[in-house]
Amino acid sequence: ILDTPYLLNENWKYYLSGMVFNNPDINLTFEQVYSDCKENKGIYTTLKLENSYNISEHLNFQEHAGNIGNDFKNLNVSIDNIVLLDEVGRRNLMDFSSSGVDTIDYNVYLAEMGKAPTKVNLLSFANDLEAKADHLPQGSLKQSLKSNAQTIRTIHRGQVIPLEQSMVTTYNLWGFPGTRTKPISLAGFHLD
Incomplete structure (x- = not known):
């Protein structure tokens, strides 16, 4: 009975959403809240809080990070002058690998x-x-x-x-x- 449109307030279609959001056009009913709670749904979903605070807008990483994926694709790094192991180091490593340390x-x-x-x-x-x-x-x-x-x-x-x-x-x-x-x-x- 509480969810009957315009029953508790003749100007509000949905009384609960009118009280919570000051917007009686959002489909938020006592029955739906009770049912969602019984199913252990979260309060954000149950009370349809996206109508007050849209988390998805604030979690849009593309908006904050820009187009970082394309930046990495277009990144050109030259490693031509880097020597990880010079000839002496290579020879020492080869000598060590053939020294029998593994036996x-x-x-x-x-x-x-x-x-x-x-x-x-x-x-x-x-x-x-x-x-x-x-x-x-x-x-x-x-x-x-x-x-x-x-x-x-x-x-x-x-x-x-x-x-x-x-x-x-x-x-x-x-x-x-x-x-x-x-x-x-x-x-x-x-x-x-």
Whole structure:
């Protein structure tokens, strides 16, 4: 009954649109609103809000972006002077590709990286050597053993420690999760 034209207001064909939009000629009825709500339609559609604010006009990207598609079609870019890889770089890349790097078994490589670079702990060996030299009488043998112990410590500091640090760095860069069962520790450096 509420949707009967001119019933609630003798000048308005559709009472609801007259109230909402101040335009009684828009076909907006109570029955249609109820039905749309029951069908879970959006409020914009249900209340025919395009009569108040037309989203389509504001979402017209052509109007705002112009004719960007044609601009891209007409775009002419010259890349004649760009060198992505010079001859030296190309040769280096070819040398690298034929180096056999693709045949390396990285799991075996990483397992070897986890091993200490020497079979003997050089610091313990140097300390033991010096302790034994201390029990010798003064002389050239005692001096020679002490000198050798110091040389071994120098080798350890200058070669073994940097090698172990390098191994830790390499393992961290190339280490794959799940390839080892326990953390690796080398002279105080940890491979987690």
